[in-house]
Each structure stands twice: as C-alpha cells, then as structure tokens.
Amino acid sequence: MSWDFNEDAAFMALCDAFKESGEPTAMEFLAHGEGAFHFQELTQNAAGEGIDLSDSDDLEQFQQEVIEALEDLCS
Numbered sequence: 507m508s509w510d511f512n513e514d515a516a517f518m519a520l521c522d523a524f525k526e527s528g529e530p531t532a533m534e535f536l537a538h539g540e541g542a543f544h545f546q547e548l549t550q551n552a553a554g555e556g557i558d559l560s561d562s563d564d565l566e567q568f569q570q571e572v573i574e575a576l577e578d579l580c581s
Contacts, residue, residue: 509555512575516551520544520572521580532576536569545572 511517523544529535536545549559552568559565 509552509557511548511552511572512579514548514551516544516547517572517575520548521576524576524580532573532580535576536573545569548572 520541523540524532524535527535527540529538529541532541535541549565549568552559557568559568
C-alpha cells in the first residue's frame, strides 16, 4: 500500500482511543463502537487517497496492517 496511514488524523484518533480504551488487543478494540467508528473514518480517508478497499481481501489486509500498527505504536 502506498499510503502512510500512520500520519492520518483518523489513525491518530484511533490510536489515542485505543490507548484510553483498556482493551487488551487492537482486534477487540476495532470490534466495538469507538474503535469501529474510527476505523470506518480511516477507511474513508484511504478511499480519498485513492486506496481501493472494495475487495474484501484488500480490506482485510488493510485492517491487519492497522491492527499491527496499533499494537506496535499505540500500546
């Protein structure tokens, strides 16, 4: 993927919310209200950057990259 989402405002909000959530894993956090909201915003920003996530495999790969980034950068 050519877009560095780590600097996107939605990712930063997602990271802050994950830190404050107390959820043990990023996957669990994304499965709930606030995490899901911020992830949806991030996917919309990805579309605005020309990233096509309409294919479920691409979306799953993007979600995995976000999970890894959250656990590496925001734990």
